[in-house]
Amino acid sequence: MPWFGMDIGGTLSKLVYFEPKDITRDEADAEVETLKNIRRYLTKNSAYGKTGHRDTHLQMNNITIHGRKGTLHFIRFPTSEMGNFLALAKSKGMATLVTTVCATGGGAFKFEENFKREVNMSLAKFDELDSLIHGMLYIETTNSHECYYWSNPTDDALCHKVPYDFSEPYPFLLVNIGSGVSILAVYGPNNYKRISGTSLGGGTFLGLCCLLTGCNSFEEAIELAAGGDSTRVDKLVKDIYGGDYDRFDLPGDLVASSFPQLCSFGQMNSKERRNAVSKEDLARATLVTITNNIGSITRMCALNEKIERVVFVGNFLRVNPISMKLLAYAMDYWSNGTLKALFLEHEGYFGAVGCLLQFNG
Numbered sequence: 548m549p550w551f552g553m554d555i556g557g558t559l560s561k562l563v564y565f566e567p568k569d570i571t572r573d574e575a576d577a578e579v580e581t582l583k584n585i586r587r588y589l590t591k592n593s594a595y596g597k598t599g600h601r602d603t604h605l606q607m608n609n610i611t612i613h614g615r616k617g618t619l620h621f622i623r624f625p626t627s628e629m630g631n632f633l634a635l636a637k638s639k640g641m642a643t644l645v646t647t648v649c650a651t652g653g654g655a656f657k658f659e660e661n662f663k664r665e666v667n668m669s670l671a672k673f674d675e676l677d678s679l680i681h682g683m684l685y686i687e688t689t690n691s692h693e694c695y696y697w698s699n700p701t702d703d704a705l706c707h708k709v710p711y712d713f714s715e716p717y718p719f720l721l722v723n724i725g726s727g728v729s730i731l732a733v734y735g736p737n738n739y740k741r742i743s744g745t746s747l748g749g750g751t752f753l754g755l756c757c758l759l760t761g762c763n764s765f766e767e768a769i770e771l772a773a774g775g776d777s778t779r780v781d782k783l784v785k786d787i788y789g790g791d792y793d794r795f796d797l798p799g800d801l802v803a804s805s806f807p808q809l810c811s812f813g814q815m816n817s818k819e820r821r822n823a824v825s826k827e828d829l830a831r832a833t834l835v836t837i838t839n840n841i842g843s844i845t846r847m848c849a850l851n852e853k854i855e856r857v858v859f860v861g862n863f864l865r866v867n868p869i870s871m872k873l874l875a876y877a878m879d880y881w882s883n884g885t886l887k888a889l890f891l892e893h894e895g896y897f898g899a900v901g902c903l904l905q906f907n908g
């Protein structure tokens with residue numbers, strides 16, 4: 548049985564595949580040809596069909612899972628392509644293997660019948676949040692470079708990633724920014740609670756950005772945002788007070804999500820201003836709006852729970868240093884340096900890893 552863990556999310560399906568490297572001669576002889584072919588297909592390619600990708604930079608070699616040594620591979624595809632994914636799996640002979648795949652995320656329920664019908668696979672379903680935390684703790688302790696923070700997040704010349712020693716993690720907040728956002732307070736490996744969340748997440752960013760700019764992918768949206776200026780879209784402190792507003796210690800060009808007088812998109816009621824902004828500006832403003840809102844909710848949660856470290860995960864942060872730096876800055880600034888924003892390299896894959904780890908079939 549190949550070892551798969553799947554997290555079938557609202558936007559992306561994440562598939563982790565554990566390739567055992569310690570196969571004995573007897574095991575190799577007993578292994579059916581189809582299984583060998585599937586292994587070869589997965590590990591020799593980094594693109595599958597039109598929309599499947601293997602994140603080769605995230606691959607983890609020489610790791611141990613359930614007592615076996617091997618390599619962990621990380622693959623993703625849009626959940627909307629599930630039909631094509633199942634057809635591809637079928638064409639590789641998956642249906643001839645008697646298999647159970649461990650799965651989490653809403654899609655584990657939605658697509659359960661399709662898996663059975665198309666590729667004769669049963670899904671062993673695991674809780675999404677349990678999986679997220681298990682996967683995250685496992686990867687963080689296995690990979691010494693997993694956890695990092697951004698130093699000097701507001702200064703492009705000085706800003707860089709710095710490894711963070713997360714060996715004594717508890718307590719921490721875990722903010723999962725996927726299509727929507729979940730915020731968990733984690734006190735121990737099996738001791739956590741979901742304390743908050745928001746429906747304004749990565750899916751909102753992508754949806755609004757496509758509406759406002761006509762772009763068609765997350766990568767395109769992020770690229771546009773990188774070239775834009777949100778201060779041409781938002782209403783700033785200086786637009787209202789005419790300069791720095793010293794009493795609140797706010798620099799004039801700061802869009803402060805937790806300072807209600809300021810508003811995202813506040814200049815867009817003016818036709819003139821609307822005509823003057825570019826797609827890039829609108830993409831940037833959307834990204835900043837969504838990110839600052841998440842930052843603001845997170846800060847309140849941290850304050851309530853009296854927790855000082857916040858780990859941000861989820862695919863919204865994929866290829867998205869703008870949001871990571873904004874979150875790093877927001878945590879630090881609004882807490883006078885007491886809150887620390889941390890990030891993890893395998894940002895969107897922990898749910899999939901976690902359900903693989905929980906499987907003992």
Ligand code: ADP
Pocket residue numbers: 555556557558559560625652724725726727748749750751752753765766861862863864865895
């Ligand atoms: P979910 O489990 O809800 O699908 P993810 O953690 O996979 O959540 O994050 C989904 C979000 O990640 C999207 O809403 C989008 O903002 C962002 N994202 C990153 N890469 C992509 C991509 N290639 N395609 C679509 N969305 C992406």
